[in-house]
Amino acid sequence: MRKSHLxxxxxxxxxxxxxxxxxxxxxxxxxxxxxxxxxxxxxxxIGHGVEEIAEAMWNQAKHVSFVYRSQFTNEAAExxxxxxxxxxxGDLNSVFFVNSGSxxxxxxxxxxxxxxxxxxxxxxxxxxxxxxSYHGITLGALSMSGHPLRRQRFSSLLEDFPVAPAPYCYQxxxxxxxxxxxxxxxxxxxxxxxxxxxxxxxxxxxxxVIGASGGAIVPPDEYYTKIRSICTKFNILxxxxxxxxxxxxxxxxxxxxxxxxxxxxITLGKGMSAGYxxxxxxxxxxxxxxxxxxxxxxxxxxxxxxxxxxxxxxxxAVIQFMERNSLIENTETIGEYxxxxxxxxxxKHSIIGDIRGKGLLCGVEFVKDPITRxxxxxxxxVTERLLSICFEKGLLVYPAVGGVTGFSGDSIxxxxxxxxxxxxxxxxxxxxxxxxxxxxxxxxx
Ligand code: PLP
Numbered sequence: 001m002r003k004s005h006l007x008x009x010x011x012x013x014x015x016x017x018x019x020x021x022x023x024x025x026x027x028x029x030x031x032x033x034x035x036x037x038x039x040x041x042x043x044x045x046i047g048h049g050v051e052e053i054a055e056a057m058w059n060q061a062k063h064v065s066f067v068y069r070s071q072f073t074n075e076a077a078e079x080x081x082x083x084x085x086x087x088x089x090g091d092l093n094s095v096f097f098v099n100s101g102s103x104x105x106x107x108x109x110x111x112x113x114x115x116x117x118x119x120x121x122x123x124x125x126x127x128x129x130x131x132x133s134y135h136g137i138t139l140g141a142l143s144m145s146g147h148p149l150r151r152q153r154f155s156s157l158l159e160d161f162p163v164a165p166a167p168y169c170y171q172x173x174x175x176x177x178x179x180x181x182x183x184x185x186x187x188x189x190x191x192x193x194x195x196x197x198x199x200x201x202x203x204x205x206x207x208x209v210i211g212a213s214g215g216a217i218v219p220p221d222e223y224y225t226k227i228r229s230i231c232t233k234f235n236i237l238x239x240x241x242x243x244x245x246x247x248x249x250x251x252x253x254x255x256x257x258x259x260x261x262x263x264x265x266i267t268l269g270k271g272m273s274a275g276y277x278x279x280x281x282x283x284x285x286x287x288x289x290x291x292x293x294x295x296x297x298x299x300x301x302x303x304x305x306x307x308x309x310x311x312x313x314x315x316x317a318v319i320q321f322m323e324r325n326s327l328i329e330n331t332e333t334i335g336e337y338x339x340x341x342x343x344x345x346x347x348k349h350s351i352i353g354d355i356r357g358k359g360l361l362c363g364v365e366f367v368k369d370p371i372t373r374x375x376x377x378x379x380x381x382v383t384e385r386l387l388s389i390c391f392e393k394g395l396l397v398y399p400a401v402g403g404v405t406g407f408s409g410d411s412i413x414x415x416x417x418x419x420x421x422x423x424x425x426x427x428x429x430x431x432x433x434x435x436x437x438x439x440x441x442x443x444x445x
Contacts, residue, residue, distance in 0.1 A: 005304050008245075020331030024417050024424055026396070034391075037428050038398035039417050042211065042361065044242050044286025046066035047237025047417040053276045056317035057310050065310040069302055073152040076312035083319055084283060086252045090262035091286040096299060097279065097307040101243035101269030105205065107301040108265045109140050112237045115288045118295030124202040126159075128192065128236070131173060132166035134212040135205060135241050137278035144205050147213045149401070162196055164189045166210060167219030170354040171366060171373060171409070178220050186226035190233075198234035203265070208255035209358050211244040215400035215411025216356050216363030224259040237264040237288065243280065244361070247271035248418055249324055251332035258358065264288055274318045277311040327418040335359035337422055341429045342414065349436045351443065360418055363400060364432075366410040375409030376443075382410040386439050395431040 008015055016028035021224050024047055027032045037043060046053075048131070060076055067074055081095035096111075109127050116124040121427055129135065131146035142151060143159035146166070149159060165173040165185045174184055206227065210217035231238040241261035245255035249271055252258055264287065269280035292299065305311070322328065339355065346352040346364075353367030366382050368374045376382045383399045390397050398413040416428065422434060 012317065018033050022025055023047045023049070033394055035395050035416070035428055035431070037390075038277055038396050039271075039418050040396075041426060042249065042269040042398060042413060042415045045247060045249065045274040045418050046318055046325075046327065047419045050274075050276075050321060052321065053274070053314055053317045055311045057277065059315035060310045063309075066305075066308060068304070069307045070200060072310070074307065074309040076309045076316060077307040080312040080316050080319075081174055081302070083316065084268070088283050089254065089257060090267060092262070092266055092283045094289045095288055096282045096284065096301065097312070098282065098301070098303055099252075099278045099305050099308075099311075100136070101241075101267065101280050102138040102141040102299075103303065104243060104267035104269050104282045105135040105144065105239075105241055106138050106140040107282040107299070108239045108241075108267050109144060109203070110301050111282065111284060111288065111292075111299060112239065113312050114296075114299070115237065115291050116202055118291040119125065121199075123199045124236075125199050126161055126196070127239075128164060128189070128201055128204040128207065130166040130210075131163045132168055132210055132214045132217065132362060133163075133205075133207055135207070136243075138255065141434060145213075162192055162201075164192050164204075166214070166217065167223045168210070168214060169219050169220065169377075170217075170356070182225060183220050183222050186223050186230070189227060190230050193234050193236065198236060201234070201236050202382075203237040203239050204231055205239040205241055207241045207243075207359055208245045208258070211251060211361065212398075212400055213378040214359050214363070215365055215413055216358070216415075218310050218356055218358055221259065224256065224261040228261045228263075229240045239267065241266045241267045242296055243267050243269035245358075247274075248328040248331055249359055249361050249415070251328065251335055253328060255358065273311060273315050276314045276318065277308075279308070279311040285394070288361040295429070314362065314427070322418070325419065331359045331418045334418075334420055334425065335362070338362055338414065338416075338420075338425050338428075341425060342432075345429065345433055345436065347368060348433070349440060351440055352436065357414075360415055360420070362414045364414065380443065382439070382443070383412060386410075386412065386435060389438050390431065391430045394437060395435070397432075 019027045085093045129144040133146040135141045135144045167185045169178045218354045240256045247269045264285045266283040273279040342355045354365040400411040
């Protein structure tokens with residue numbers, strides 16, 4: 001075979017060559033069909049091969065594909081910003097476009113620090129996050145991520161930002177039990193802030209539903225209301241990283257709407273373009289923007305491709321498609337169906353410890369012992385093996401592991417495109433059922 005010059009995620013592994021995609025299906029060059037049970041990386045929200053998105057990009061490209069944001073604004077980006085501001089809660093009315101989720105969270109970090117600097121406060125330059133979190137791969141975003149596996153190689157370059165415990169009830173980091181705990185993980189944030197000194201902290205960043213590092217961890221209902229009031233009390237901005245949860249994925253446009261909590265900054269990526277083009281955004285509240293407008297007037301975070309007209313045209317077409325097909329409503333109903341179906345698998349397979357999620361962001365956690373919730377040893381490679389059995393059977397699911405035994409064990413995300421039907425959910429469940437059965441027999445032999 002011809003030598004490949006493309007660097008792959010795992011060198012030496014074989015990756016099938018993709019041919020095309022349609023709806024929830026992908027096809028490789030050998031004609032094998034895969035159900036996209038993870039929307040790639042929780043991205044292909046409207047499914048593959050939607051021609052009207054390609055047409056919208058082509059129509060924009062015929063006029064102009066690129067302009068430099070320091071020289072021109074453009075109609076597509078203006079309209080997209082307006083649309084996002086319409087959907088965003090509270091006074092989140094200003095949008096800064098970037099190209100990836102990591103850039104969106106890194107921009108949020110910089111804006112939070114800038115907000116205080118504009119007011120003459122120069123000590124607030126730390127961003128608190130949580131253990132069991134992922135906010136991106138660039139150094140600023142990774143500094144805010146409680147993801148040991150992704151941090152370990154670069155620890156000397158990363159800021160050691162303080163971290164609060166995650167609201168991870170199934171494997172509670174405080175070894176407590178809900179509801180008797182009184183949501184102690186939220187109170188713990190206050191203790192940490194007081195120990196460090198609120199004068200040093202600019203923001204607290206959260207994934208509304210923890211995704212890549214923990215497998216759709218949904219906090220108790222009271223959690224975010226408590227977090228919001230602690231942030232307000234100590235003059236700390238609250239950043240909701242909705243890169244994975246935003247754009248309808250959990251059955252609301254923004255996941256924070258489930259708890260009626262309004263953050264100061266929201267980040268978006270992934271589903272915003274549904275994978276048709278690289279595009280992401282940081283949405284900023286009037287309160288924060290006012291300080292920047294009255295101060296330096298510049299956000300030092302632009303990229304060459306920021307607010308790209310062709311990408312903006314794709315994102316607008318994605319939102320129109322979602323609206324026309326009532327995809328957010330579909331996500332709520334079909335998400336419930338998926339969660340219930342996964343729960344039925346749990347009764348059947350003892351290695352399934354927990355099923356959780358919101359909308360079509362569902363997680364399955366695997367444990368050695370469902371009574372004690374003891375995780376598998378890392379060397380068992382449970383998630384990796386399950387992924388490869390599923391792949392073989394034509395189903396794509398997403399690994400969600402922190403990489404340290406007992407930290408956030410073996411979990412997968414089942415997060416198909418929001419267009420999925422009940423019959424297609426049944427197909428996913430059928431394959432997963434067989435795959436988990438096969439894995440179980442490998443683990444006991
Ligand atoms: N934030 C969250 C919550 C994510 O899940 C991810 C990616 O998985 C990112 C940020 C980083 O996004 P990207 O991979 O587009 O840089």
